[in-house]
Amino acid sequence: MQNLIDQFAGTIRVAAERKVPLQICGGGSKEFYGNRIVGQNICMLDVTAYSGIVAYEPTELVVTARAGTRLTDLEAQLHKHRQMLAFEPPHFGAAATLGGCIAAGLSGPRRASVGAVRDFVLGVRMLDGRGDDLRFGGQVMKNVAGYDISRLMTGSMGTLGLLLEISLKVLPLPPMEMTLSLQMKQAVAIEKMNLWAGKPLPISATCFCNDALTLRLSGAEAAVHAAHMKLGGEEVAEAAAFWQSVREQTHLFFQPGKSLWRLSMKSTTPPLSLPGQQLIEWGGALRWLISDAAMDAGTVRAAAKTAGGHATLFRNGESSAAAFHPLTAEMMNIHRRLKEKFDPMGILNPGRMYPEL
Amino acid sequence: MRPLELVNNLRTFLPPEAVLYESEDLKPYECDGLSVYRQTPMIVALPQSEDEVIRILRICHMSKTPVVARGAGTGLSGGALPHAAGVLLSLVKLKRILEVDPIARTARVQPGVRNLAISEAAAPYGLYYAPDPSSQIACSIGGNVAENSGGVHCLKYGLTVHNILQLRVVTMAGERLEIGGAGLDAPGYDLLALMTGSEGMLGIVTEITVKLTPSAEKAQVVMAAFDDIRKAGDAVANVIGAGIIPAGMEMMDRVATHAVEEYVHAGYNLEAAAILLCEADGTAEEVADEIRHIDGIMRQSGAIEIRTSRDEAERLKFWAGRKAAFPAAGRVSPDYYCMDGTIPRKSLAHVLDGIEKLSAEYGLRCMNVFHAGDGNLHPLILYDASRPGELEKTEEFGAKILEMCIATGGTITGEHGVGIEKLNQMCSQFGSAELEIFHAVKAAFDPEGLLNPGKAVPTLRRCAEHGAMHVHRGEERFPELPRF
Numbered sequence: 001m002q003n004l005i006d007q008f009a010g011t012i013r014v015a016a017e018r019k020v021p022l023q024i025c026g027g028g029s030k031e032f033y034g035n036r037i038v039g040q041n042i043c044m045l046d047v048t049a050y051s052g053i054v055a056y057e058p059t060e061l062v063v064t065a066r067a068g069t070r071l072t073d074l075e076a077q078l079h080k081h082r083q084m085l086a087f088e089p090p091h092f093g094a095a096a097t098l099g100g101c102i103a104a105g106l107s108g109p110r111r112a113s114v115g116a117v118r119d120f121v122l123g124v125r126m127l128d129g130r131g132d133d134l135r136f137g138g139q140v141m142k143n144v145a146g147y148d149i150s151r152l153m154t155g156s157m158g159t160l161g162l163l164l165e166i167s168l169k170v171l172p173l174p175p176m177e178m179t180l181s182l183q184m185k186q187a188v189a190i191e192k193m194n195l196w197a198g199k200p201l202p203i204s205a206t207c208f209c210n211d212a213l214t215l216r217l218s219g220a221e222a223a224v225h226a227a228h229m230k231l232g233g234e235e236v237a238e239a240a241a242f243w244q245s246v247r248e249q250t251h252l253f254f255q256p257g258k259s260l261w262r263l264s265m266k267s268t269t270p271p272l273s274l275p276g277q278q279l280i281e282w283g284g285a286l287r288w289l290i291s292d293a294a295m296d297a298g299t300v301r302a303a304a305k306t307a308g309g310h311a312t313l314f315r316n317g318e319s320s321a322a323a324f325h326p327l328t329a330e331m332m333n334i335h336r337r338l339k340e341k342f343d344p345m346g347i348l349n350p351g352r353m354y355p356e357l
Numbered sequence: 358m359r360p361l362e363l364v365n366n367l368r369t370f371l372p373p374e375a376v377l378y379e380s381e382d383l384k385p386y387e388c389d390g391l392s393v394y395r396q397t398p399m400i401v402a403l404p405q406s407e408d409e410v411i412r413i414l415r416i417c418h419m420s421k422t423p424v425v426a427r428g429a430g431t432g433l434s435g436g437a438l439p440h441a442a443g444v445l446l447s448l449v450k451l452k453r454i455l456e457v458d459p460i461a462r463t464a465r466v467q468p469g470v471r472n473l474a475i476s477e478a479a480a481p482y483g484l485y486y487a488p489d490p491s492s493q494i495a496c497s498i499g500g501n502v503a504e505n506s507g508g509v510h511c512l513k514y515g516l517t518v519h520n521i522l523q524l525r526v527v528t529m530a531g532e533r534l535e536i537g538g539a540g541l542d543a544p545g546y547d548l549l550a551l552m553t554g555s556e557g558m559l560g561i562v563t564e565i566t567v568k569l570t571p572s573a574e575k576a577q578v579v580m581a582a583f584d585d586i587r588k589a590g591d592a593v594a595n596v597i598g599a600g601i602i603p604a605g606m607e608m609m610d611r612v613a614t615h616a617v618e619e620y621v622h623a624g625y626n627l628e629a630a631a632i633l634l635c636e637a638d639g640t641a642e643e644v645a646d647e648i649r650h651i652d653g654i655m656r657q658s659g660a661i662e663i664r665t666s667r668d669e670a671e672r673l674k675f676w677a678g679r680k681a682a683f684p685a686a687g688r689v690s691p692d693y694y695c696m697d698g699t700i701p702r703k704s705l706a707h708v709l710d711g712i713e714k715l716s717a718e719y720g721l722r723c724m725n726v727f728h729a730g731d732g733n734l735h736p737l738i739l740y741d742a743s744r745p746g747e748l749e750k751t752e753e754f755g756a757k758i759l760e761m762c763i764a765t766g767g768t769i770t771g772e773h774g775v776g777i778e779k780l781n782q783m784c785s786q787f788g789s790a791e792l793e794i795f796h797a798v799k800a801a802f803d804p805e806g807l808l809n810p811g812k813a814v815p816t817l818r819r820c821a822e823h824g825a826m827h828v829h830r831g832e833e834r835f836p837e838l839p840r841f
Contacts, residue, residue: 059594060701060732082600111541118547119519132790140699141512141731142771144505144554145779145786146814147798148518151550160546172600194460198484200571200640222642266539268461285541308539325544330532334801335545341797353545 001066004050008162009131011045016129016345024158024349026068027095030104032315034157035323038351047099047162054165055139058083062122062139064167067099074098078170086114086171090247099163105155108247109205109216112197112267112282114171118154125165126153129343139167152338158349159357160342174204174218178228179239182213186271186280189213193283194268201227207246208280209253216243246281253279253290259317261289261300265309272303288314297321324353332356358420360399363444366416367402371409375450377401386445389430389437390492393694393748394777398425398439405450407527407563414561415531417444423810424529426557428468428500431492433695434776436503436556436812443810446561448499454478455564462569463522463539468499468562472506475567484569487514490772491680499562505554507772509605509679512730513638514570516772518553525564526552529803534560551798556774556813559802573638576604578672579651581660582629586610589631590705592658593729596635597702599654601647604638606730607679610709613724613737614678616685623678626662633660633729634679636672682726683737690722690739694751698762699733699771711761712736719754721747733771734762760785775813783813784820792817 015022021039025031026047051068058081065074071091078084088108089101102124107116123137137143137150150167153160184192189208193215196203202219214236217224228235236242245251254260263272267284276291289300297313304311310325327335332354339346339357350357358366360378367376377383378400387395399422404410417424423443430437439445452469459482464475472493476485489508490496496506502524507516514520523537537549552559583589589608596603609617609632614625625632633655637647648665655663666672686693700708709725716723722739736758740751759769759782769775769782783792795814799806815823 057701057703059598060703061597062701105542105547115515115519116542118550119515128794134791134794135787136791136794138699138766138768140701140767140771142507142516142699142728142733143768144772144774145768145770145783146775146791146795147555147559148505148550148553149794149798151518151547154547154550155542156546171602172597175600194462198459198462198482198571200574202640202643219639220643220646222646223640226640226642264538264540264542266461268458282541310538310540310544312544327545328535330528330534331536331545331548334534334548337801338546338798341794341801 001050005127005133005164008045008047008050009127009133011043012127012129012131012162012347015043015347016131019345020347021350022347024103024162026097026100027070027093029091029093029096030100033104033323034352035355036351037349038355045162048097050164051097053077060139061141061170062167063170064139064165065098066165067097067163069098071096071098071101079173082173083170084173085120085168087111087117087120088247089117090249092248098166102154102163102166103156103158109207109243109281112206112285113204118151120169121150121154121166122169123167124150124153124163126161126163128161129345129348134161137167141169157353159339159353161348176221176224177204177216177218177239178224179214179216179236179242180228180231180233181236182215182231182233183211184213185211186278189280190268190270190284196231197267197283201230203227205243206281206283209251214242251279253277253288255290257317258290258292259295259313259319260315261291262312262314263287263289263300263304263309265304265307269307274300274303295319301325327354358422363416363420363422364400367400367413370412371402371404375403375405386427386439386447389427389432389435391433391435391776391778394435394438396439396441398445399442401445401447403447403450407525410446410527410561410563411531411533413444413446414527414529418530418805418807421805421807423807425809426503426561428497428503429471429495431496432500432504432776433697433773434770434778436774436776436809438777438812440810448497451563457482459484463566464569465564465566466498467564468497468502470498472496472498472501479569480572483572485572486567487520487570488517491683498565498567502553502562502565503555503557504772504774507728507731507733509607509728512606513602513604518550520568521549521553521565522568523566524549524552524562526560526562528560529805529808537566539566554774556776557809558799558813559808573604574640575644576636576638576672577644577648578634578636578666578675579648579655580625580664580675581633581635581655582626582662583631583633583659584629584661586631586709587706588659589633590702592633592655592660593702595654595658596651599650601650603635603647603651603730605634605636607634608632608727608729609679609682610725612722613682613726616689616724617678617681620685620688621677621681623674625678629661634675679726682724686724686737686739691741691743692739694738694740694755696736696738696755696758697733697770697773698759698767699731700762700765700767702729702732704765704767705734708734708761708765712758715754715757719750721751721754728771731771732767756782777812780815780819781823783815784823789817789820792820
């Protein structure tokens, strides 16, 4: 496996010398996400061959795997020991890799209750834009030696380095899950989700769509039943398939070909008056918006900003707007300087996140 | 800029009592919770608002004056040790809780607010701020962000980094940054994570939005005693292996239980080689279920005694012993030195054996308390600073423990930070390429290197010297710090 790392490092060094942009790719499942890489003669750097679990000790709650490891393989291995990636990452395709999952930094339905992908990242091994082999963090839960580069890498869209290995905290599968459905209007649902999140209830996922609030309870059997008694609602059959459809965006709400906006905001924000259809997750903190091409990006971004958040053009459909919410000048300065330090020649996924990076 | 000129500049907008420069006024600021390191600052500034922070930083930036931020001064790694030619920026007067939003479950607070004060303000709504470092009655939330503080409940509820949503930060150049957001994520790089645990090296935090957690309906603790530390370690692995994430899981060795029992009478088994405290919290149903499980696992793991708290008073009594471990060390020994390594749990017995050997080798007693759930080990080395050479021996003992933590795949600091204390061990944990990245990150925020200079990340030169430290030991302790 070291020869693969040497190969990657060699590619990076040559690219840096010749200023050739590299497009880092794993399974290609999230190619739609983010902006197009800028530059000419873009060279693909395929990481999928660097795969496999390096270390997994269920009783330590830690797994270390190579970036090219398929998410399905990793999750299957964890399930054998009744454990899971608690942030429930979306795959968006069978070929999805761990490296892509960390680089994209996307989390699924369980995010509001257990945390995001970055919350579970304990350490990384990576190559920077000079091809230097670096290790940050580690395989332990608590570690404050040095700046938290592992979490900085999470969600950086491959613009700061090539991920080689990632150590993650894992959690046990809940002993029991039950999904309930309750009919209500959007404003009421937002109110209820926030109210219930403030109570010691084992709610592990929420989804509001078409005047129905679907929520999942996870925990000890007695606790799940007690919560069902308190909350009421109809038990949903085929619940696992439902949550998978929300996570993978195969749910009927997500119509292929249309522009899909992802608005992340304060969970208590009342219903947004934006044209199009909405689906709400994460107890109100995540709002998906399907709109037509005429939808003005500025309007969506202003609505998100007013609610203390930001808007991402998640799938661009017919829209040509930039994927990510613009940063303030001061924040962009810091971002640019970080990029210059990690990738001095600007060859790693240039422009994938912002044109300046 | 000369000291008096700087004082006069600061006094154009700060009241006289907020700019200290007389040596008797500076004295209280000469150290933080790690009092073996002392240094009087040139000036202490006590701003009351973010605007004042900005103006102080701009003046210092212009005059190239180093700035060291300080919260409550409870830090255990010398991170707030002043700079002899610098301004110590005390943030204690920024102590307002600006907003508690019970519906969104957040609190917006200034950095000088005490950790526990946030939970007290949230309590009427059935909410609390989860990270609970042992110093929570005194330590400030700004300091918690700087150190990424944990606590006894962090295996289940996370560290500071998992419990904050947004920061307002002022850079050394006096620019305002808004990092994070009111939602669960933010655009761009995860600067919220980068700032957390950055030990005052990147910016000054002026406002923090924290996440509040619903208070559990009930909590109950199992106390299990073991005649062999290995069995206690296995019991921890067995609990986790059974799919249980306890709210807290703490271990104490025999030296520790004897020291605290005399002091707080927690009812610990004094025959035991180690005791485990394992807490379950949640709804009444969940707790009953989990306690039954834990009890069974402790039995199977060979516990010689198991007791479950019958009521809240007894639960607090069981915990009182663990919480009194540090003061108890202070009672049985004139001085103690607290280490903060983290190790993979499976290496516990190996590391404790090693500590015992070192203890014999150095002729110094050591008591061990262990955040067993997350592998964070606090060996407390007992020594007497009035005996010549004993502090140096203690530091060497401590350094060897940390090297052992690195060797098992762990880290030199789980929650106390590097500060001034563990710079040499950073050279062991990281290579020069990683250290260069750390310096580059610092430079991205603070190109002139004026914020908390000489802390957290050693210079490459220092590491080169550290390689020969055993030869040149004692010649020059902090080559980065100018001496006057």
